[in-house]
Amino acid sequence: MSVAASALHGQVSQARPRSTTAAANAAPARVALLGTGTVGGAVIARLSSWRGTALGERLSLVHVANSRRAAVGLDGLAPEQAVAILADSSQASALSDIASALEGDGARVVIDATASEAVAEQHAQWLAQGIHVVTACKIGQGTSLARWRAIREACAQGASGYGDSATVGAGLPLLRSLRELQAGGDRIHAIAGVLSGSLAWLFNHYDGMRPFSALVRQARDAGYTEPDPRDDLSGEDVRRKLLILARAAGVALDAGDVEVSSLVPPELAILSRDGVDAALPALDAPLRERYAEAYKNGEKLRFIARLERHDDGRVSARVGLESLPGDHPLAGGAGTDNKVAIWSDRYKVQPLVIQGPGAGAEVTAAGLLDDVLRLVG
Numbered sequence: 054m055s056v057a058a059s060a061l062h063g064q065v066s067q068a069r070p071r072s073t074t075a076a077a078n079a080a081p082a083r084v085a086l087l088g089t090g091t092v093g094g095a096v097i098a099r100l101s102s103w104r105g106t107a108l109g110e111r112l113s114l115v116h117v118a119n120s121r122r123a124a125v126g127l128d129g130l131a132p133e134q135a136v137a138i139l140a141d142s143s144q145a146s147a148l149s150d151i152a153s154a155l156e157g158d159g160a161r162v163v164i165d166a167t168a169s170e171a172v173a174e175q176h177a178q179w180l181a182q183g184i185h186v187v188t189a190c191k192i193g194q195g196t197s198l199a200r201w202r203a204i205r206e207a208c209a210q211g212a213s214g215y216g217d218s219a220t221v222g223a224g225l226p227l228l229r230s231l232r233e234l235q236a237g238g239d240r241i242h243a244i245a246g247v248l249s250g251s252l253a254w255l256f257n258h259y260d261g262m263r264p265f266s267a268l269v270r271q272a273r274d275a276g277y278t279e280p281d282p283r284d285d286l287s288g289e290d291v292r293r294k295l296l297i298l299a300r301a302a303g304v305a306l307d308a309g310d311v312e313v314s315s316l317v318p319p320e321l322a323i324l325s326r327d328g329v330d331a332a333l334p335a336l337d338a339p340l341r342e343r344y345a346e347a348y349k350n351g352e353k354l355r356f357i358a359r360l361e362r363h364d365d366g367r368v369s370a371r372v373g374l375e376s377l378p379g380d381h382p383l384a385g386g387a388g389t390d391n392k393v394a395i396w397s398d399r400y401k402v403q404p405l406v407i408q409g410p411g412a413g414a415e416v417t418a419a420g421l422l423d424d425v426l427r428l429v430g
């Protein structure tokens with residue numbers, strides 16, 4: 054599929070260096086954390102490890118919530134006690150409470166460590182109120198173009214920043230590099246690579262012997278997959294990441310402009326989430342066949358995202374499983390490695406290649422908190 058490219062500019066996160074005097078005088082930024090699962094739990098652990106340090110003094114955790122409960126501490130919750138306080142809290146979780154919990158001196162920040170549509174729908178409203186949003190969730194910028202535009206406009210309206218490093222590459226310097234290339238006058242020509250940490254891990258480990266479904270369970274238990282692993286296996290998570298990259302590269306793609314080849318057979322796709330685990334073996338036979346075919350040709354299976362701007366102005370975007378020669382540059386990597394090649398005016402022939410862990414609680418939490426620190430100055 055191809056669409057016309059349109060010139061958009063890179064987004065949004067603003068580094069705001071602060072002077073030493075300002076640093077000494079500034080009230081700590083007030084932080085609301087939404088989501089206490091794999092990623093949110095690691096954010097709390099990292100904040101706990103900062104207690105009593107200069108980094109810890111820059112942030113005050115005033116609101117923590119999961120989908121059920123919230124805990125509020127207007128003078129700051131001790132991060133190491135936040136999980137226990139939340140477990141004991143009788144306050145119901147409500148997104149409408151967050152702005153008031155953040156009121157007070159200092160910058161205000163919402164960290165979105167959920168996979169929630171309802172939370173993503175609030176991003177633009179918080180930004181318009183001057184509240185920074187830092188997110189691991191791709192639903193804000195990686196779904197409809199209208200929502201992506203609303204987020205950008207709200208940043209301008211609220212003079213607030215959107216921290217999105219964790220949405221692609223779990224904090225790897227991917228979006229930052231795209232933006233810096235363009236800030237230096239480059240046009241992005243193409244992007245190709247492995248954008249899913251869980252699918253990278255799966256295809257780095259799958260040898261055609263163990264059932265693929267058993268590896269999916271292992272990847273889920275390690276915290277690499279989305280809460281519903283079908284979001285990874287269907288290519289939807291990679292579609293969102295490619296949309297985020299494309300839009301940051303100045304290409305106004307909508308979700309339907311990306312051609313997606315899903316690994317999820319129809320009988321698994323139609324199930325409610327409760328039924329997914331038991332039905333995962335439906336993946337096994339088709340993937341064994343794909344693997345055997347690739348193996349016969351000396352190739353490796355990799356789930357690849359591709360964006361290309363053609364000379365005539367068309368853009369093509371697709372994600373799906375590819376069988377690559379064993380020595381292909383995108384076939385390398387280990388563990389959850391993402392590996393992304395970027396072609397631009399200065400990298401015309403040999404692309405810029407960025408590689409590193411692309412999923413996992415700790416790297417993602419670190420990427421989120423890096424963005425928070427950048428935004429609050």
Ligand SMILES: NC(=O)C1=CN([C@@H]2O[C@H](COP(=O)(O)OP(=O)(O)OC[C@H]3O[C@@H](n4cnc5c(N)ncnc54)[C@H](OP(=O)(O)O)[C@@H]3O)[C@@H](O)[C@H]2O)C=CC1
Pocket residue numbers: 087088089090091092093118119120121122146165166167168169171172189190191219220223250276277278279280411412413414417
């Ligand atoms: N895992 C990874 O390696 C990476 C994940 N991400 C992204 O991070 C996000 C979180 O993933 P992960 O931690 O694995 O998911 P989990 O399922 O482990 O955690 C999700 C959390 O969100 C909470 N939640 C859901 N809805 C709301 C709501 N309305 N208000 C407040 N909290 C809510 C859930 O609450 P409850 O406990 O009540 O269900 C849960 O605590 C996802 O968007 C994912 O794409 C990004 C990069 C890497």
Ligand SMILES: N[C@@H](CC=O)C(=O)O
Pocket residue numbers: 220222223248249250251252277278279285290411412413
């Ligand atoms: N499920 C995602 C987690 C990070 O975004 C992935 O597998 O890459």
